[in-house]
Amino acid sequence: MRQIVALADCNNFYVSCERVFDPSLENKPVIVLSNNDGCVVARSNEVKALGVPLGKPIFECQDLVKKHLIQLFSSNYTLYADMSQRVMSTLEEFTPEMERYSIDEAFLSFTGMKFDLTEYSRGIRDTVKRSTGIPVTIGIGPTKTLAKVANKIAKRTSELRGVFDITDHPRIEDYLAQIEVGDIWGVGFRYAEMLQENGIKTALDLTKANDAWVLKRMTIKGLRTVKELRGEPCMPLELAPPPKKAIMSSKGFGIETERKDDLKEALADYTALAASKLRRQQSLCSVIQVFIQTSMFKAQGRYSGGISVRLPVPTSDTGVLTQAAHQGLERIYRPGYAYRKAGVMLIEIIPESAFQPDLFGTTLTSEKRLNALKAMDAVNARFGRNTVQTAAAGTLKPWRMRRARLSPSYTTDWDELPVATA
């Protein structure tokens, strides 16, 4: 059966999330900023029309901001993660197989569907908009790469009303000629210059390139992209098994202790274990729950305390999570009790791919650090748990991150719900 794939992606996702709960932002220029409110990480169409590029430091745009009354927001990851989950769950109902590609994009399998896929996609679009308030664009093609091309064309052509099916299109070559090589998924700016120098300027040109040459200059991944542009599927949907929704790590101590430092060490240990499990399933978490307790079988001196600590940005960084666990411990620790057991539970787990750090990599955990953490996991897997450990210090102190223009957590905090007047 011939593969048909759709790429559904949210239009200006972060901005769209803000607009759902604040209708006054509709049709106005809006920018969402990266971590520490540094750079432009999302723009509304009105801002795109002003020529502001992604990644531009906001202090360089002050004149434009003042002149056009551009509204600025800090990245509200909590909100975006929840809205993403809603969009993804809604999309999942329309296909037997779906790959969540990023926080706001998914590939849906349309293989074997015998009805009009354009109409079907219009229905999907309407349902997502109606249910979540988020507008999506859908591109359809026989390969993922062509679905991405179709999606781009749908975005550029308002007459298409958000959906375009490029499969077996009689004018497919005209469309491929409209796409610059730098805009092709899998090519990007890395190869764009090299290709332009070799006279390959558009996607159409690239489909006609020599396979051996492509393999040499762009590796096997580049060749797959070229084949996909020609309509030969080379990249199946990646369907991960559902990862664990909560990761718990706790143990009874062999002894009883009243000392906070002992509890801190134990919690650091359990957090390290849980975090490495989290990384192994390529997930991040937003909340860490901490609990401590005495023996519950005695007549007096029983105590059990627990607390949830929310991270401002989803993470799998042992150092960050340990620090959060220790902060939680400060709030629940009571002196004079003989503790027997402690533990942590990581919840609100999302896949790594569902969280996009901003363009400049200023996340809670730099890629370098994440690689270091994964290397630590590998060493510990080979030589035994805790062969390598993090020091309790040395983290980025995320809750000191500047986020001066944060909108409320409209969907995840009882105290920050949207208000409707009556």
Next chain:
Amino acid sequence: MKRKKGLFVTSIHPLEKTSKHQIPLYLSRVPAGFPSPADDYVDKRLDLNVHLIQHPNATFFIRVDGDSMTDAGIHSGDLLVVDRKLEPGDQSVVVAALDGELTVKRLVKKNGKLFLASENPRFKPIEVNPEVGVEVWGVVVHSIHNVK
């Protein structure tokens, strides 16, 4: 050391979206060979999430501020369960976007057109028109009132 007696609040957690159902295996302890006649009626505990929310992906909680809809049973400070997926009909209570704000209104059909009306007689009904930012945001399904 003096230990404080009584109950402590030791943790405050936000209500999680996932519901947990407890399914008791037995209603009573079972001495060998004597099951309780009530065991045949074991059922799962009632879950408010399941009862109140039909479309979880499309359901949002919204706080009300103002008195104009008290005749509809909605009081200032109440918690609304709002479903965006439901199709609103004539006389539905809805949350609407109006003048850039979210507001609670009653949807009224008249002469084939849809209007947003308030129970407040001083508010003139406004025709629904998404192109000028007057549109239905979601249908109010429940209003949760704190009686304490």
